[in-house]
Amino acid sequence: MFSLRLPIPLEKTLITSLPKTSTTYSAYSGMTRFQVCHRYLSNSITKRGTSVVAFQDEVDGEIFVDAFQDEADGEIFVDEDFLEVDPLPVELQPELMPKHVAVIMDGNGRWAKMKGLPTSAGHVAGTQSFKWIVKLCYSWGIKVLTVFAFSMDNWIRPKVETEFLLNLFERSILSQVEECKRKGIQISVIGDTSKLPKSLKSMIANAEETTKENPKFQLILAVSYSGKYDVVQACKSVAKKVQDGLLHLEEINENIIEKELETNCTEFPYPDLLIRTSGELRVSNFLLWQLAYTEFFFNKKLWPDFGKDEFVEALSSFQNRQRRYGGRH
Amino acid sequence: MDFRDGAHNLYHIIVASLHIGKLRYLAVVIESEEAHQTSKVIKLLQWLDSVGVKNVCLYDMNGVLKKSKDTIFQIMKNAKSIEEVNEDVTHHAPDHMTLEFVSYVDGKEAVAKAANLIFVENFKRHDIGGELDHQILLESHLNQALQIVGCKGPEPDLLLVYGPVRSHLGFPPWRIRYTEIVHMGSLNFMRYGSLIKAIYNFTKVRHNYGT
Numbered sequence: 001m002f003s004l005r006l007p008i009p010l011e012k013t014l015i016t017s018l019p020k021t022s023t024t025y026s027a028y029s030g031m032t033r034f035q036v037c038h039r040y041l042s043n044s045i046t047k048r049g050t051s052v053v054a055f056q057d058e059v060d061g062e063i064f065v066d067a068f069q070d071e072a073d074g075e076i077f078v079d080e081d082f083l084e085v086d087p088l089p090v091e092l093q094p095e096l097m098p099k100h101v102a103v104i105m106d107g108n109g110r111w112a113k114m115k116g117l118p119t120s121a122g123h124v125a126g127t128q129s130f131k132w133i134v135k136l137c138y139s140w141g142i143k144v145l146t147v148f149a150f151s152m153d154n155w156i157r158p159k160v161e162t163e164f165l166l167n168l169f170e171r172s173i174l175s176q177v178e179e180c181k182r183k184g185i186q187i188s189v190i191g192d193t194s195k196l197p198k199s200l201k202s203m204i205a206n207a208e209e210t211t212k213e214n215p216k217f218q219l220i221l222a223v224s225y226s227g228k229y230d231v232v233q234a235c236k237s238v239a240k241k242v243q244d245g246l247l248h249l250e251e252i253n254e255n256i257i258e259k260e261l262e263t264n265c266t267e268f269p270y271p272d273l274l275i276r277t278s279g280e281l282r283v284s285n286f287l288l289w290q291l292a293y294t295e296f297f298f299n300k301k302l303w304p305d306f307g308k309d310e311f312v313e314a315l316s317s318f319q320n321r322q323r324r325y326g327g328r329h
Numbered sequence: 330m331d332f333r334d335g336a337h338n339l340y341h342i343i344v345a346s347l348h349i350g351k352l353r354y355l356a357v358v359i360e361s362e363e364a365h366q367t368s369k370v371i372k373l374l375q376w377l378d379s380v381g382v383k384n385v386c387l388y389d390m391n392g393v394l395k396k397s398k399d400t401i402f403q404i405m406k407n408a409k410s411i412e413e414v415n416e417d418v419t420h421h422a423p424d425h426m427t428l429e430f431v432s433y434v435d436g437k438e439a440v441a442k443a444a445n446l447i448f449v450e451n452f453k454r455h456d457i458g459g460e461l462d463h464q465i466l467l468e469s470h471l472n473q474a475l476q477i478v479g480c481k482g483p484e485p486d487l488l489l490v491y492g493p494v495r496s497h498l499g500f501p502p503w504r505i506r507y508t509e510i511v512h513m514g515s516l517n518f519m520r521y522g523s524l525i526k527a528i529y530n531f532t533k534v535r536h537n538y539g540t
Contacts, residue, residue, distance in 0.1 A: 228468050228506065235444040235466050242448060249452070252445050254437040281509045288502040289437065296495045296510060321494060 098272035107278030107302030125304035152226035186215030190262035191225030227288025234260035349381040356485035360492025364393040392432035436501035443474035
């Protein structure tokens with residue numbers, strides 16, 4: 001499990017008057033000295049009937065939301081084994097599984113607002129849904145999952161939130177790289193990385209390099225990405241090839257541009273199924289070129305509430321249409 | 330008063346309350362097999378005209394609707410083609426409909442043509458002593474070049490898909506960044522009530538656009 005840190009006012013937390021459970025000395029990311037940490041236990045968000053417990057640390061008078069752990073039957077367990085295979089539900093047929101699923105993970109902020117929590121808590125809860133869908137795709141024979149982790153349009157959000165999101169993203173991936181390598185999960189990142197913090201750029205390069213061999217499944221993370229940016233950078237690549245004498249102007253057509261899109265990092269660049277949560281009915285500048293024949297599934301659930309049942313519903317709907325109307329046009 | 334009168338009156342009330350001004354440009358995607366049913370397409374356009382939707386882009390992948398253009402304009406006498414309208418199509422007076430006919434070649438192929446145009450200009454400039462800079466290509470340049478190659482239509486606010494599959498079937502990708510997409514089912518079973526509902530729901534939605 002990962003840790004994240006964001007100072008939030010005490011009244012915004014769910015800390016009750018429960019006693020301290022431990023006093024430890026810990027070093028935190030970004031801090032250069034050991035500090036006394038008083039850990040409080042509090043009940044947090046209930047997701048799908050499971051109590052999710054948030055440990056909240058008071059450090060020098062500030063409260064930080066710590067890692068979430070799932071609590072089942074009174075025992076707290078850490079989901080280090082999130083990549084253990086989940087059996088395919090009986091209502092799904094393995095031969096009709098989409099090869100490439102894309103997801104717009106929308107609704108973290110609204111979810112948090114509904115629960116009276118800070119936006120950061122929504123993003124943290126959203127990472128649990130993200131882990132679930134990675135596990136299910138990996139388990140059920142889907143070859144590629146592309147998630148819209150951070151849009152170019154999101155840069156207009158408050159700096160505190162964008163920094164938190166990127167930090168959350170960095171820590172989430174960092175904690176899972178070795179596990180992904182062991183399980184044959186290739187991590188790829190698409191998007192304009194020029195605006196990302198140095199540490200994140202370096203982490204991305206390391207994750208891609210570490211996981212590139214013998215993939216059974218590919219996870220594509222769209223970070224600082226937009227569909228228009230992808231087309232423009234593809235056209236720039238084509239122009240460079242013409243300049244370098246590798247292509248003639250007369251040869252340029254849509255297929256040549258397609259080969260330069262950032263989704264050329266995968267054998268299956270065109271999603272068969274796009275899922276968007278939170279009830280929004282738009283693609284919001286995601287994979288514009290690649291979605292020509294993609295089937296859309298818009299679900300009203302907010303992303304932190306999107307789980308196995310909802311994913312099965314999306315896949316069932318896809319498979320029903322495949323049975324009735326066949327594959328791509 | 331029978332059930333139909335009641336439904337008709339209800340639709341009348343809903344239509345009267347629509348903030349139709351929010352729907353500046355509507356796209357209708359029709360699966361090419363179904364697009365051959367010109368009478369149904371015309372009926373759909375008449376419904377749209379009656380509720381105040383004046384700017385419509387009709388798309389099907391294979392260009393069937395383009396071939397039906399003349400027939401459609403013969404029946405829709407108050408409609409003009411987007412090529413005939415000089416001013417910004419979303420700002421024209423609502424006394425006539427504007428129709429745009431689009432197919433697959435106006436999508437990805439058009440982007441390739443537009444990119445080619447930029448490359449040619451760039452290399453021409455280089456040949457006469459200017460700088461050759463492949464990085465000069467920006468989103469705004471592609472936008473301009475697309476206008477030059479004939480792709481003048483704006484980004485639709487709402488896109489209705491008529492057909493068996495919930496997909497936009499290759500509608501020009503450059504134009505659907507924030508377009509709301511609603512699947513309406515088969516054109517064979519199109520219903521006025523469903524159309525009103527889709528438009529009504531669109532006019533109620535608050536758009537965040539990344540925030």
